[in-house]
Amino acid sequence: MLTLSFSRIKNSSAPITHVEREVEIRPEFLERAKKLLYKAENIQVTGDLFYDEPYVTGNFHVEADLVVPSSRSLKPVSYHEKFSFTENYTQDKPTKEEIEENPDPIVLINHDQIDLQTAVEDNILLNIPSTILTPEEEDDDVYPEGNDWEVVSEHDFEEGKKNQINPAFAKLKVLFEDNNDDQGK
Incomplete structure (x- = not known):
């Protein structure tokens, strides 16, 4: 000591x-x-x-x-x-x-x-x-990963967020497609 x-x-x-x-x-x-x-x-x-x-x-x-x-x-x-x-x-x-x-x-x-x-x-x-x-x-640039998970870089995370579709908007998009189909008839 x-x-x-x-x-x-x-x-x-x-x-x-x-x-x-x-x-x-x-x-x-x-x-x-x-x-x-x-x-x-x-x-x-x-x-x-x-x-x-x-x-x-x-x-x-x-x-x-x-x-x-x-x-x-x-x-x-x-x-x-x-x-x-x-x-x-x-x-x-x-x-x-x-x-x-x-x-x-x-x-x-x-x-x-x-x-x-x-x-x-x-x-x-x-x-x-x-x-x-x-x-x-x-x-x-190795990141750990496992079953159903992975660590990603901050850059990759931001890119993924840009390309991610909001589920609520995806449902609305389907409604508008149905509307467009009805109007074309």
């Missing part, structure tokens, strides 16, 4: 505390994230923390090798993730005004411990793209 001491950073004579670590994902995190993440390896976090009253602010960069479900078929997709995030840590509950004024999240810490492990894990999930496809799905 990756934790840092708030008071040690706050009282440090060095202006910046540097962190460079490999992170091991906890099994309970993988269980919680099982629908969004199949596997996470080689997770590296680097960052700097500094005290700027009343917060310890951390700027972090994370790289990880992930296996995530395809957003189309749920098949496993290997994905190398790189992202940065910033968080502010405080020992006192932030006011509503502080939360609204600060563009970065403010995290209330417990027992003088900054839980960087949870921050990294949560940000790994937040930074997975909403659309991720297997190479075959990208190259061949």
Whole structure:
């Protein structure tokens, strides 16, 4: 578990505390994230923390090798993730005004411990793209299908809507055809 001491950073004579670590994902995190993440390896976090009253602010960069479900078929997709995030840590509950004024999240810490492990894990999930496809799905525009159903592209869906006949109008069309036949006699 990756934790840092708030008071040690706050009282440090060095202006910046540097962190460079490999992170091991906890099994309970993988269980919680099982629908969004199949596997996470080689997770590296680097960052700097500094005290700027009343917060310890951390700027972090994370790289990880992930296996995530395809957003189309749920098949496993290997994905190398790189992202940065910033968080502010405080020992006192932030006011509503502080939360609204600060563009970065403010995290209330417990027992003088900054839980960087949870921050990294949560940000790994937040930074997975909403659309991720297997190479075959990208190259061949492959969509899943089953008995009496299929997934179609948005373009194909719109084209189908244009060519679809409204059942109510189809019944009216039959009535008009019958009328035209009667008038021709």
